Amino acid sequence: MKVTREHYRSVKDLPSAEFVAPGSPLCAGCGGLTTLRLFHKVLGGKVVVVNAAGCMTLMATYPFTPLRSSWLYTTMASPSAGAQGLRDALDILIESGRLPADENLEVLVLAGDGSTIDMGLSSTSGAIHRGLNFWYLCYDNEAYGNTGFQASPASPLGSLTATSPLGTPWSKKDIFEIWRSHRPPYVATISPHDAVDLAEKIERARPLCGPKLFVSLATCPPGWGFEPAMGDELAKLAIETGIWPLKEATDGSIRHTFIPEHRRPVEAYLEPQRRYRHLFHPDRRDDVIAAIQAAVDRYWDAAIASERC
């Protein structure tokens, strides 16, 4: 299925300005950093980043920061509370004339899956409930990557982490649906592989007032165990196998922005990663691989059926 592109036809149309400078101390090949850089590029420079503790907090290690915008660091559980404070302060200052309206900033929460899906979920749920006008970018590397890759509720079935050396027994919490059930104006999944899709989604969300979520698959070379050069290839495989659906929900109704009609088998995505190596060596774990494939098939059968009717 081809989604009409309203703002950008190709990567050449993306804005050229950069708001994340090179020289950050994040890992070589970090997919989360690619997402942030592209997201910031499209969103523009008038942004205050509210950054929950996590990998990305290390971007700005005093006295250096790659951000050319403003930055507030919060605890893991409270980025949305920080966003509320900033949004309120900006609104009040502008309304009372103490800050010119052209100095208004977009409030962007930047948080990993641990904060978004686990520790920070209650403050975020409150912020969505109050209709806070903010952007939320979650870089989902599917574990607590900053502290040594321990399992988070975003760790997918069968994946190996520091605290699940035999593979996680659970399925990933569905943050897209958790957010959607709060009825915010906009929820989307994005990928560092598809910059135009990412940019289109920001443009579609821009006129909407209220909480706007973007969840990006953040390929993680040290945590997932692959050569940094393969980062983009894995992000692509996640889309082509159907493991990472690209979709959006505007006022609750879901639309997929890419439907992989001929999905590749999930092994193509799993096998190159060390965190899934135990599914292939020394013995092939067909039961777990089949369970992962079945979950993907179930998802897409339902999605395709509902989008066609």
Add this chain to the structure above:
Amino acid sequence: MSTQTVRGAGLEQRSVNRDGFGPSGPSLRIRVRFHGRGGQGVKTAGRILGTGAFLSGYHCQDFPVYGAERRGAPVASFARIGNRPIDERGVISEPDLILVADATLLDDPAAGVLAGNEAASALFLNGNPDAPLPDLGNRLHLIRWDLTGAAIGRLGRAGALSAGLGAAAARFVGIVAEEQLVEAIRSEFTHLGLSTGEVDANVAFGLDVFRALPTVSFRDVAETEEGLGDSVVPMIPADPLAGGPNVISPGNATLRDTGAWRLERPVIDRDRCTRCGLCLIRCPDGAISWDEEGLPVIDEQHCKGCLICRQICPIHGIGLEEEARP
């Protein structure tokens, strides 16, 4: 400065008789500090040395310290070895032996590779024995050896040096026999979940290094008591405002030199480039930009060498050059 340049077999051996330093002999205390970049294996190297010394009947500690940074950023690990219980704690500020896995760290003042080197008996530098060196002071016994080359020879890649670095430390210290070293490497790599083939390759790599390097002599234990003697090393408190998160120069990360993280560099074939711009978009760090001719150019000071650009280039127009190792 006495410089020892070791090139494979047939080198001068400076063996020291360690027989007197058995668990019941005169007091022995050796403090070892490893420096490297995240991912090079300095933590595991410290563990190999510690485990090897423990298996040889000595008391030991080993522990790493990471900054807030990431793979490629400077990290250090420490080991203390002695034939009496070790009450000393904390980071080692005056090491007897310093091992540096990456010579580019000499240029990074924040890495503190040479901190407290005045008292050190030996400095090991992984690198080309003939490359020019900065002034290292004149108290160090300097051993330069191409550990990365040995790793490429044995493991086929330059990344993780831990087995070789741990073996080098074990050799210099001189109290770990080959048998205990092999057991230590096996134990550490098995814990890391490596396959039998990978463990065997690392054991072979460790033995290559162990057999190629000499032992070194250390100062007498009476001279090496740290600070107040056998006690907790004091941690000096810093002014909390010194670490305040108030960055007032946005984008100043460009002052940092993350280009030193690279082992291999991407090279754009400017004659074949179609200017599609995908490399600019996919570079995580934004280290590629358009030059005045409208062609992509790589920012050598900041490219970390992830090589995603090379992988995704639709016309395979990005080549690879091994980074010249200092």
